[in-house]
Amino acid sequence: xxxxxxxxxxxxxxxxxxxxxxxxxxxxxxxxxxxxxxxxxxxxxxxxxxxxxxxxxxxxxxxxxxxxxxxxxxxxxxxxxxxxxxxxxxxxxxxxxxxxxxxxxxxxxxxxxxxxxxxxxxxxxxxxxxxxxxxxxxxxxxxxxxxxxxxxxxxxxxxxxxxxxxxxxxxxxxxxxxxxxxxxxxxxxxxxxxxxxxxxxxxxxxxxx
Numbered sequence: 527x528x529x530x531x532x533x534x535x536x537x538x539x540x541x542x543x544x545x546x547x548x549x550x551x552x553x554x555x556x557x558x559x560x561x562x563x564x565x566x567x568x569x570x571x572x573x574x575x576x577x578x579x580x581x582x583x584x585x586x587x588x589x590x591x592x593x594x595x596x597x598x599x600x601x602x603x604x605x606x607x608x609x610x611x612x613x614x615x616x617x618x619x620x621x622x623x624x625x626x627x628x629x630x631x632x633x634x635x636x637x638x639x640x641x642x643x644x645x646x647x648x649x650x651x652x653x654x655x656x657x658x659x660x661x662x663x664x665x666x667x668x669x670x671x672x673x674x675x676x677x678x679x680x681x682x683x684x685x686x687x688x689x690x691x692x693x694x695x696x697x698x699x700x701x702x703x704x705x706x707x708x709x710x711x712x713x714x715x716x717x718x719x720x721x722x723x724x725x726x727x728x729x730x731x732x733x734x735x
Contacts, residue, residue, distance in 0.1 A: 527617045527648040529730045531702070532561060536609040538569050542715060544603055545574040553601045556723035561604070565733060567724040605708060605730065612722065613702025614729070617669065618651035619682075621692055628682050631676025635661065638675070643687050645672075647698040650681045654715035654725040655700065663713045665693055 544550070550576060552558075558566040578657040593719070602613050622644050630636040630644065643665060651657045660677040665685050675686040685698065701707040701721075 527619070527731060528561075528617050528653050528726075528728060530714050530725060531613040531615060532731060532733045533611055534565075534733055535567065535616045536607055536611045537566065537604075538573060540607040540611060540630060541570055541575065541603065542573045545570075546598075547574055548598070550575060550600055552603055553595075555643070556719075559604070559719045559722040560725050560731075561722065562661055562731070562733075578679055580606070602719065604615060604722070610702035612707070614649075614655075614700040614725070615630055615702075616647050616653075616698050616700070617698040618645045618692060619648045621644035623695055629676075630686075631679060633677060636676035636686075638686065643689065643692060644675060645685045645687050645692050645696075647685055648681070649698070649700065650679045650683055652680045652726060653729050654721070655683065655719065656710075656716055656724075658716065659710060659714040663700075663710060664705050666704055667696055671704055676678075699724075704733055 529628055541552075552566070552570050554566060555564040557563050572596060594617045601671045624642060625636055625642045626642075628644075630637045630638065647665060649655055655678055657662075657678050660674065661686055663674045663678070665674060665683075666672075667685065667687060668690060670687075670690055672687045672690070675684045701710045707718045710721060714721065
């Protein structure tokens with residue numbers, strides 16, 4: 527129900543655009559910020575990067591643990607990609623029509639401004655979705671972006687989809703496309719790299735061609 531769709535093609539295009547043919551090294555700490563140092567490192571070498579950097583505490587076969595003096599270390603290499611390298615998705619597991627003034631989630635900090643439809647999405651802070659984005663974050667369902675209603679819970683969050691036709695089983699995209707990872711970084715007050723590296727192990731990562 528919780529998955530991160532990763533695009534090898536988008537990553538290759540992004541790294542190709544960043545590669546200068548020199549001694550640049552990629553910052554692959556935290557297992558390439560949760561994307562997988564082996565996979566990212568292999569693509570980086572294929573497009574011309576001679577070096578990849580990661581923490582010596584996290585040895586990865588075939589990936590260097592340091593870069594030579596004077597090498598340019600590229601950070602935030604996942605940002606600015608024309609096509610999303612990663613999409614964090616979950617499923618809509620419940621849909622409910624409610625009247626105006628309905629309190630939502632812990633602490634009842636959110637009340638529906640009018641009659642509306644609420645969608646329950648199967649992802650929360652235990653999956654790495656930052657609670658600090660509560661009341662600010664948005665989620666894409668069916669091609670439309672909707673606000674999160676109230677606090678983000680441990681395993682779930684509620685989305686106010688207004689009068690949009692949403693059904694159980696629909697895919698909810700938190701970031702990757704619209705909204706972007708960078709928007710979520712702004713809403714949560716966290717660097718985009720922290721959002722990636724803090725995704726929980728139960729979020730299934732799937733590399734696509």
